[in-house]
Amino acid sequence: MRVADKEAPIHIKQTGKEPDTADRKHPSYPEKSKKKKNNGKKQSFFRKLAGVLHLWLGLISGIVIIIVALTGAIYAFQPELTDAFQPYQFVEKAAGPMLPVSKIRSIAENQLPGKTVSRITFSGAERSAGVSFNKKKEGYYYMVYINPYNGKVLKVKDMDRDFFRQVLNGHMHLWLPDPVGHYIVIYAALVFGLIIISGIVLWWPKKWNKSARKQGFSIKLNASPKRLNYDLHNVLGFYASWVMIFVVFTGLVWGFDAVRNAEYWVFSGGKKYPAKEKVATVKPPRQQHAFDGDPLDRIDAQVRERYNIGIGRTQFLFPSGEKGKGNLTVRYFPEQKRSFNADYLVFDPYTAVMLPAGVRGKYADADGGDKANRLNYDIHTGAIGGLPLRMVIFLAALVTASLPVTGFYIWWGKRKKK
Structure with a gap:
């Protein structure tokens, strides 16, 4: 029997037709009575709790989620965009060997007198060597790009003015001072994890x-604006959730030691995460003074005996302690755009003696927990799957940035209706 016009929902009054099944089920569709809406069944406590968490956590963290998601989406294509717009990243391969690390360091220090080198990176046979001067306490971060064959300085760059550096600062710290911005982001990531679960x-x-x-x-x-907005939030949010849950988890591994330790424990078969202090307590052997020449060049020679620095990336990380105290770490990445399978070597910077690696050593010697920890960065950025996966993460991040907006519109529409 047909419903009387005065009692019919607005959908029927305007069109004269019964709405389709999907429109009837939509939350904005007007119901005749409370009894019919619930069909005599109460909503479960678990679902009610999920609804409350999803709403209020989303309203509280929405702005942070938008910023972190948008900056993450932009940074997903950082390698390709950097190569396209920074020609000083590239050099012509020469017949001879690359200059020793000590020479590269000396050339860079002449460009920035009084500043301290923190890292030197060789990025392959056809790329410039990058020398980093990064001291947070003193408030400076510069990069000097040098041709590794002839020592020509290609670029001296203030990284505080670099576009992708600012994007990364927004992604990690919301452009706020440390540790305030860092804590806001990691706790927002924890909240977003709960939002994803409650949304599913x-x-x-x-x-x-x-x-x-x-x-x-x-x-x-072809639905109404309200219904289209609901679908964009509900359907796209569901698809993006299965990507972002991995992105969020890997972010939490960096943010919370407890999550990192738990991941290591699970994948190592119940082992504890190794103590960071292990390397610092190792004393070099008595024959430490047997080497001649610059210890840095001796370390460089040992690295080149083991690896071809014309392939992949080789990083020399200098001691960051006061007055240069600490060990020198060398990281060798066999690939340009993936990091999980790197080898880590540790040296005494004054004697060039190789020390036990401690927490992280060669990839071939890593256990399951260490390999899981190593994969976090490549999973988070999508580098583990190359350009196709990074495109997936880019799209998922864009959808994530839209969810607080479409969710707010749904909530505001229901609020106005009430």
């Missing part, structure tokens, strides 16, 4: 019939 709970259909599948997996493009 709310999305999950009570019955897996044809109508529920259609509404849950597809967007009705």
Whole structure:
């Protein structure tokens, strides 16, 4: 029997037609009575809790999520954009060997007198050597790019004015001072993890019939603005969640030692994460004074005996302690755009004696926990799957940035209705 016009929902009054099944199920569709809306069944406590968490956590953290997601999406293509717009990253391969590390260091120090080198990176046979001067306490960060074959200075760059440096600062710290920005971001990531879980709970259909599948997996493009906004939030949010859950987890591994230790424990078969102080307590042997010449060149020679620095990336990380105290670490990455399979070597910077690696050593010797920890960066950025996966993460990050906006619009519409 047809419903009387005065009692019919606005959908019927305007069109004269019964709405389709998906529109009836949509939250904005007006119901006749409370009894019919719930079909005599109360919503479960678990689903109610998920709804409350999803709403209020989303409202509280929305701005932070938008900033972190958008900056992450931009940074996903940092390698390609850097290569395209920074020609000083490249050099012509020469017939002879690359200059020793001590020579590269000396050339860079002449460009920035009084400043301390923190890292030197060889990025392959056809790329410039990058010398980093990065001291947070003293408030400076510069990069000097040098041709590794002839020593020509190609670029001296203030990294505080670098576009991608600012994007990364926004992603990691919201452009706020440390540690304030860092803590806001990592706790927002924790909150976003809860939002993802509660969102999946709310999305999950009570019955897996044809109508529920259609509404849950597809967007009705010719629907009303309210319905379209709901679909964009509900459907796109569901798809993005399965990507972002891995991005969020890997971010939490960096943010919280407890998460990192738990990951190591699970994948190592119950082992504790190694103590960081292990390397510092190792004393070099008595024959430490047997080497002649610059210890840095001796370290360089040992590295080149083991690896071809014309392939992949080789980084020399200088001691960051007061008055140069500490060990020198060398990281060799066999690939340009992936980091998980690197080898770590530790040296005494004054004697060139190789020391036990401690927490992280050669990739071939790593256990399951160490390999899992190493994979975090490549999973977080999508580098583990190359350009196709980074494109997926880029799209998922864009969707994530839109979710607080579409979610707010849904909440505001219901609030106005009430």
